[in-house]
Amino acid sequence: MLHHLANNDTICALATPPGTSAIALIRLSGPESFNITDSIFVPYKKGDTIQKAEPYTIHFGKIFDENVMLDQVLVSVFKSPHSYTGEDSVEISCHGSTFIQQKLIELLLKQGARMAEAGEYTLRAFFNGKFDLSQAEAVADLIASNSSASHNLALEQIRGGFSAKIKTLRQELVDLASLIELELDFAEEDVEFADRTRFLQLLAEISKEINQLIESFALGNVIKHGIPVAIIGKTNAGKSTLLNRILQEEKAIVSEIPGTTRDSIEDTISIEGFAFRFIDTAGLRSSTDKIENLGIERTYEKIRQSKIILYVCDITQSTPNDLEATLEDFKEHIEDENKRFILIGNKIDELVEMPHFFNKFVDLETIFVSAKRNENINLILDSLVASVKDLDLGDNTIVSNARHLGALNKVAEAINAVEIGFHDGIPTDLIAIDIRTALHYLGEITGEVTNNELLGNIFGKFCIGK
Amino acid sequence: MLHHLANNDTICALATPPGTSAIALIRLSGPESFNITDSIFVPYKKGDTIQKAEPYTIHFGKIFDENVMLDQVLVSVFKSPHSYTGEDSVEISCHGSTFIQQKLIELLLKQGARMAEAGEYTLRAFFNGKFDLSQAEAVADLIASNSSASHNLALEQIRGGFSAKIKTLRQELVDLASLIELELDFAEEDVEFADRTRFLQLLAEISKEINQLIESFALGNVIKHGIPVAIIGKTNAGKSTLLNRILQEEKAIVSEIPGTTRDSIEDTISIEGFAFRFIDTAGLRSSTDKIENLGIERTYEKIRQSKIILYVCDITQSTPNDLEATLEDFKEHIEDENKRFILIGNKIDELVEMPHFFNKFVDLETIFVSAKRNENINLILDSLVASVKDLDLGDNTIVSNARHLGALNKVAEAINAVEIGFHDGIPTDLIAIDIRTALHYLGEITGEVTNNELLGNIFGKFCIGK
Numbered sequence: 001m002l003h004h005l006a007n008n009d010t011i012c013a014l015a016t017p018p019g020t021s022a023i024a025l026i027r028l029s030g031p032e033s034f035n036i037t038d039s040i041f042v043p044y045k046k047g048d049t050i051q052k053a054e055p056y057t058i059h060f061g062k063i064f065d066e067n068v069m070l071d072q073v074l075v076s077v078f079k080s081p082h083s084y085t086g087e088d089s090v091e092i093s094c095h096g097s098t099f100i101q102q103k104l105i106e107l108l109l110k111q112g113a114r115m116a117e118a119g120e121y122t123l124r125a126f127f128n129g130k131f132d133l134s135q136a137e138a139v140a141d142l143i144a145s146n147s148s149a150s151h152n153l154a155l156e157q158i159r160g161g162f163s164a165k166i167k168t169l170r171q172e173l174v175d176l177a178s179l180i181e182l183e184l185d186f187a188e189e190d191v192e193f194a195d196r197t198r199f200l201q202l203l204a205e206i207s208k209e210i211n212q213l214i215e216s217f218a219l220g221n222v223i224k225h226g227i228p229v230a231i232i233g234k235t236n237a238g239k240s241t242l243l244n245r246i247l248q249e250e251k252a253i254v255s256e257i258p259g260t261t262r263d264s265i266e267d268t269i270s271i272e273g274f275a276f277r278f279i280d281t282a283g284l285r286s287s288t289d290k291i292e293n294l295g296i297e298r299t300y301e302k303i304r305q306s307k308i309i310l311y312v313c314d315i316t317q318s319t320p321n322d323l324e325a326t327l328e329d330f331k332e333h334i335e336d337e338n339k340r341f342i343l344i345g346n347k348i349d350e351l352v353e354m355p356h357f358f359n360k361f362v363d364l365e366t367i368f369v370s371a372k373r374n375e376n377i378n379l380i381l382d383s384l385v386a387s388v389k390d391l392d393l394g395d396n397t398i399v400s401n402a403r404h405l406g407a408l409n410k411v412a413e414a415i416n417a418v419e420i421g422f423h424d425g426i427p428t429d430l431i432a433i434d435i436r437t438a439l440h441y442l443g444e445i446t447g448e449v450t451n452n453e454l455l456g457n458i459f460g461k462f463c464i465g466k
Numbered sequence: 467m468l469h470h471l472a473n474n475d476t477i478c479a480l481a482t483p484p485g486t487s488a489i490a491l492i493r494l495s496g497p498e499s500f501n502i503t504d505s506i507f508v509p510y511k512k513g514d515t516i517q518k519a520e521p522y523t524i525h526f527g528k529i530f531d532e533n534v535m536l537d538q539v540l541v542s543v544f545k546s547p548h549s550y551t552g553e554d555s556v557e558i559s560c561h562g563s564t565f566i567q568q569k570l571i572e573l574l575l576k577q578g579a580r581m582a583e584a585g586e587y588t589l590r591a592f593f594n595g596k597f598d599l600s601q602a603e604a605v606a607d608l609i610a611s612n613s614s615a616s617h618n619l620a621l622e623q624i625r626g627g628f629s630a631k632i633k634t635l636r637q638e639l640v641d642l643a644s645l646i647e648l649e650l651d652f653a654e655e656d657v658e659f660a661d662r663t664r665f666l667q668l669l670a671e672i673s674k675e676i677n678q679l680i681e682s683f684a685l686g687n688v689i690k691h692g693i694p695v696a697i698i699g700k701t702n703a704g705k706s707t708l709l710n711r712i713l714q715e716e717k718a719i720v721s722e723i724p725g726t727t728r729d730s731i732e733d734t735i736s737i738e739g740f741a742f743r744f745i746d747t748a749g750l751r752s753s754t755d756k757i758e759n760l761g762i763e764r765t766y767e768k769i770r771q772s773k774i775i776l777y778v779c780d781i782t783q784s785t786p787n788d789l790e791a792t793l794e795d796f797k798e799h800i801e802d803e804n805k806r807f808i809l810i811g812n813k814i815d816e817l818v819e820m821p822h823f824f825n826k827f828v829d830l831e832t833i834f835v836s837a838k839r840n841e842n843i844n845l846i847l848d849s850l851v852a853s854v855k856d857l858d859l860g861d862n863t864i865v866s867n868a869r870h871l872g873a874l875n876k877v878a879e880a881i882n883a884v885e886i887g888f889h890d891g892i893p894t895d896l897i898a899i900d901i902r903t904a905l906h907y908l909g910e911i912t913g914e915v916t917n918n919e920l921l922g923n924i925f926g927k928f929c930i931g932k
Contacts, residue, residue: 015489016482016562020609022587022932023481023491025559058522058542069621071608076524076542093491093557096482097609099617121488142537143486143563151565155535466488 008087010036011116011124012108014101015465021096026104027465028090028113029083029121036111037090040064041075050090055079063094065107071100085121086128119462123455126447132163133447133458137401140462141224148273149223149388153400162404163446165213165397169206170442176202177435183428196422203419210412213399220400222307222388226268226275229384230303233312238346241371242312243267243278246380271381274388279306308340308387309333310380315345315355315368327364334364340387342367344380349373403458407441414438474553476502477582477590478574480567481931487562492570493931494556494579495549495587502577503556506530507541516556521545529560531573537566551587552594585928589921592913598629599913599924603867606928607690614739615689615854619866628870629912631679631863635672636908642668643901649894662888669885676878679865685854686866688773692734692741693853696769699778704812707837708778709733709744712846737847740854745772774806774853775799776846781811781821781834793830800830806853808833810846815839869924873907880904 010030016023028036034051041050043061053059057077063070074093083089094100109115119140126136138157145151156162176199233239247269267278279302303309311330313323327334334341342365348354349370367383369376399405414437421431443449476496482489494502500517507516509527519525523543529536540559549555560566575581585606592602604623611617622628642665699705713735733744745768769775777796779789793800800807808831814820815836833849835842865871880903887897909915 013488015487016491017485017487019483019485020929021481021483022479022493022609022929025482025489025491027488056524056526058524058544060522060548068618071621072624074542076540078524082526091559095605095608097611097617099611099613100608103614103617139561142561142566143488145563145565147565148569151563151569152534155537463486463488 010113011120012105012113013116013121013465014105015091016096018098018101019096020098024094024096024101026092026094026101026108027116027121028092028108029085029087029116029124030113031088032112033088033090034077036108036113037075037092039111040107041073041092043075050075050077053077055082063092063104063107065103070103070107071095081128084130085124086130087124116464117459118464119459119466121466122462123459126455131158132160133450134163134166134401134404134445135160136447137403137458139466141400143463143466145224146268147223147226147270147275150275150400153220153223153398156398157400162397162399165209166442166445169209170439170446170448172202172206173435173439173442177432177439180428180432180435184432200419200422203415203422207412207415207419210408210415212396214405214408214412216396216398217400217405219388220398221402223274223398224400226277227308227384227388228277228279228306229308229310230279230306231310231312232299232303233344234314236317237312237314238371239312242310242344242346242369242377242380245371245374245377246278272385274385276384303330303333307338308342308384310342310344312344312346314347316347316350318345318355340365342380342383344369346371348375404445407445410441411438414441476579477586478571478579479582479587479931480571481557482562484564484567485562486564490560490562490567492558492560492567492574493582493587494558494574495551495553495582495590496579497554498578499554499556500543502574502579503541503558505577506573507539507558509541516541516543519543521548529558529570529573531569536569536573537561547594550596551590552596553590582930583926584930585925585932587932588928589925592921597624598626599916600629600632600867600870600911601626602913603869603924605932607866609929609932611690612734613689613692613736613741616741616866619686619689619864622864623866628863628865631675632908632911635675636905636912636914638668638672639901639905639908643898643905646894646898646901650898666885666888669881669888673878673881673885676874676881678862680871680874680878682862682864683866683871686864687868688854689740689864690866692743693774693850694743694745694772695774695776695850696745696772697776697778698765698769699810700780702783703778703780704837705778708776708810708812708835708843708846711837711840711843712744738851740851742850769796769799773804774808774850776808776810778810778812780813782813782816784811784821806831808846808849810835812837814841870911873911876907877904880907 008030010028010032012026012028015025015027034049034053037050040063041059041061042064043049043059045059045061048059048061050059055077059075059077061073061075063073071094073095076091076093078084078089078091080086080088092104094104105115122131122136122139125131126133131139135158138154141154142151142158145154231239231243247267268275269278270276309330311326313326330341333339345366345368347370348368349372354368365383367376367379369380371377399408414434417434418431418438420426421434440449444454474496476494476498478492478494481491481493500515500519503516506529507525507527508530509515509525511525511527514525514527516525521543525541525543527539527541529539537560539561542557542559544550544555544557546552546554558570560570571581588597588602588605591597592599597605601624604620607620608617608624611620697705697709713733734741735744736742775796777792779792796807799805811832811834813836814834815838820834831849833842833845835846837843865874880900883900884897884904886892887900906915910920
C-alpha cells in the first residue's frame with residue numbers, strides 16, 4: 001500500500017533488478033534531487049554541479065561518503081517537467097555490486113531522500129499529468145509483458161488508444177447528462193429539452209461500445225496472461241515427449257538470446273507472438289477408476305482452469321471402448337463453448353495402418369502426430385495460434401485489465417438502468433442518478449475520478465523503482 | 467573463454483541483471499555504435515541524430531523494428547576516448563521487461579552489432595589503455611564485493627596502488643638487469659659494472675617487498691572471500707540458536723535496505739565491514755564414537771577448511787571428561803597456528819554457579835554466553851573482528867588475487883635464484899636469465915607482458931555486459 005500519496009519530497013530507489021551486474025541504476029526524483037546528489041558527488045570536471053547542469057546531460061565523477069570514496073559513477077540529469085515523473089530527477093549509474101547499491105541508497109537516505117514505495121515514480125507521473133490512470137497501469141503491464149502480443153497491447157494502452165475511447169464515450173454521456181440536468185432545472189415547466197428517441201439511440205450506441213469493450217476482455221486477458229493449455233492423457237501416451245517437442249521448438253528460438261525468462265516461467269512459451277501457458281498434469285487413470293487422491297483432483301482442477309485441452313492418446317494402444325469412455329469423462333469440457341478439446345493421436349510412427357475407429361469421432365478435432373519423430377507437431381502449434389486468432393477483434397480496442405472490466409460492467413449496468421428508466425417513464429431526476437453512476441465509473445478508468453484507496457490498489461502492485 | 471581478442475567490431479549486451487525491473491540498460495561499444503543506434507532510434511527532437519550528438523548527452527525517443535514501435539527509451543552518448551571502453555559507446559535505457567530486452571538485443575544484432583562476450587567491455591578498456599590488467603581484474607572484484615573491506619580493497623586496486631607498487635619493483639629490477647646486460651656486452655673485457663654488494667642489497671630489498679606482498683595474501687583472500695567460521699558442537703548445545711543470534715544481529719542492520727543479498731549468500735555476513743562465512747555443520751557425535759558416515763566426514767572436512775572454529779558446549783551438561791575428550795579430538799586444530807579455536811560455553815542463564823573445571827583450560831580462549839537470552843554474543847563478534855584486525859598490515863599494499871599470488875611466487879623464486887647465483891659465483895649470463903624470468907612474471911601482473919590464454923582466463927570470468 002502507498003502511504004505517501006501526493007507528497008512532493010524527494011524519493012530514491014534501485015531501478016534495475018536486485019543482484020550483481022555490470023551496472024546498476026539508482027533513481028532520485030523530487031525537488032531536492034540535485035542538491036542531494038551534489039552533497040555526495042564530486043564531478044571530474046572542476047566547478048561542475050548537478051544543480052547548474054543542463055538537462056539531458058551526463059556527468060562523470062565520484063561518490064563520497066564523507067571522506068571515503070564509494071564508487072565512480074555517471075549521473076544523468078533531468079529537469080522538471082521533462083522527466084518521467086515530471087519532477088527534477090537524477091539517475092546514478094554505479095557499478096553493479098550489491099554492496100555499492102546498498103551503500104549508495106543509504107547515503108541518499110542520510111542526505112534527506114526517502115525510499116520510494118512501489119509504483120511511486122509512476123504515481124507522481126500521474127499526479128503531474130504525464131499519464132492518465134489507464135496509461136500508468138499499462139506501464140506495469142509493459143514491464144511484465146513476455147510476448148509480442150501482450151507487449152503491443154500494453155504499448156497501445158500507454159499510447160492512449162484505450163483512454164481516448166473511454167473519454168469519447170464519457171463525453172457523449174456528459175452531453176446527454178447536461179441536457180437531462182437542464183430539464184431538471186426547468187422541471188416545473190415540464191419541458192423535454194432532450195429528444196427521447198435521439199436519447200435512446202445514443203444510449204444504444206454507447207451501450208454497444210461498452211459491451212464490445214467488455215467482450216474484448218476475453219482476448220485481452222488471454223494476451224496478457226497467456227492461454228492456459230492442459231496436456232493430459234495416460235502416462236504412457238507420450239505426453240511428456242510431446243510437451244518437450246512443443247517447448248523445444250520455442251527453446252531453439254529463444255536460446256539465441258541471453259537472459260531469457262524460460263528458466264523462471266516454466267512452460268510458458270510464445271508462439272507467433274502469443275503466450276501459451278502449458279499446464280503440467282499428473283497422469284490420469286483409466287476412466288473406470290475413481291478419483292483416488294488429491295494429486296488427481298488437482299489435475300482435474302487444472303483441466304477446469306484451462307482454455308485448451310490436448311488429450312494425448314497412444315493410438316497403437318487405443319481401443320474404441322477406451323476412447324469412448326474417455327470422451328464421456330470429458331464430455332463437460334468437450335461441450336463447453338469456451339473451451340477447445342483437441343484429441344492428439346500419438347505414435348503414428350509405430351502404425352502400419354490408421355485405426356479406422358477414429359472416424360467415429362468426426363465432430364472432434366483430431367491431430368495425428370509422432371512426438372518421437374517430431375512429425376506434425378506444427379499442426380498442433382498452428383491450431384493453438386488459430387485459437388487466439390479466432391478471438392481477434394481486429395482494430396478494436398482491447399481491454400486487458402480486470403479493474404477496467406469491473407468498471408465497464410458497472411457502466412453497462414447503469415446504462416441499462418437508464419434505458420429501462422426511459423422506457424418505463426421513470427422520473428428524470430432518478431434517471432440522472434444512473435447517468436452520474438455511469439460517468440463515475442468511466443472516470444475511474446482513466447483517473448478523472450479517483451480516491452486514495454483506488455490509487456493505493458493500483459500503484460501498490462508496481463515494482464519498487466517504477 | 468574469449469574468442470574475440472583485440473577485435474574492433476561493435477558489441478552489445480545487457481548491462482543490468484536479467485529479469486524484470488523498472489529499467490534495463492543495454493550497452494553498445496565500437497565504431498558502429500552511433501550508426502547502429504540511428505538505424506533503429508527516432509528521437510523526439512526533430513533532426514537529432516546520435517551520430518551528430520554531443521558526448522555526455524541523453525536523447526529521448528522511440529525504438530522501431532521496421533515500422534513497429536518497440537519502446538520509448540533514453541539513449542546516452544559517449545565518444546571515444548571518453549567512455550568506459552575508450553571507444554564510441556551508447557547506453558540504451560529501456561523499460562525493464564524481458565521481452566523488450568530480448569527484442570532490443572535482437573534488433574541491434576540484426577543491425578550489425580555482435581553479442582559481447584563475458585568481460586569484453588573491460589578487455590577493450592584494457593587494450594585501449596584505460597586500465598592495466600590488475601586494475602581490470604579489480605573491476606570484477608568490485609562488482610562481486612559484499613563487504614566494505616572487500617569493496618575498499620577492490621577500489622584501491624582500481625585506483626592503481628597495487629599496480630604502482632609492482633611497476634616500481636619492476637623498474638628497480640629493470641635497472642639492475644640493464645647493468646647486468648651491459649656487463650654481458652663487454653663480457654670478454656671481464657669488467658664488473660655493477661657493484662656486487664649494492665646488487666645484493668637491492669635484491670634483498672626487492673625480495674623483502676615481494677615477500678610482504680605474498681604474506682598479505684592471507685589477509686587479502688580473507689577480505690575478498692570472507693573468513694570461514696565453523697560453528698560446531700553436539701546438537702543440543704544451542705549451536706543453531708547461537709548461529710541465529712549472530713546472523714540476526716546483522717539481519718537487523720541489513721533489513722532496512724532493499725535488495726540485500728542475504729537470501730542468496732546464505733550465512734555470509736559482514737561485521738564491522740569484514741565478511742565472515744559461517745559454515746553450517748552437522749551435529750557431532752560424542753568423542754568416543756567413530757566417524758560413521760559421510761555426513762560427519764563432511765563436517766570434519768569443513769572444520770579443516772575453516773579459519774575459526776567456534777566449539778559450542780552446553781555448560782549445564784558438560785563434564786571435565788567430556789570436555790577433555792573433545793579437546794583431544796580437536797587437538798590438531800587447537801595447535802594449528804593458522805587457526806583459532808574458541809570454546810563457547812552456552813546456557814549461562816541456566817546456571818547458578820560457574821563450573822570451576824573450565825579453569826583447567828586456561829590456555830584456551832573461552833567465551834561464556836546465553837544464546838537464548840542474547841547475552842555476551844557481542845563478545846563473540848568482537849573476537850571475530852579481532853581475528854581480522856590481527857592480520858591487518860596497516861597501509862601496506864594487499865594482494866587479494868590468486869593469479870597475482872602465483873606470479874609473485876614465481877618472482878620470489880627467480881629472485882632467490884639470482885641471489886644464490888651471485889653468492890655461488892654463477893656466470894652472469896645465467897643470472898640474467900633468472901632476472902628476465904622475474905621481470906616476465908612481474909609484467910604479467912599488470913599486463914605489460916601478456917598472451918591470449920592469460921587474457922582469456924582473466925576476462926572469461928567476468929559477467930556478460932562488463
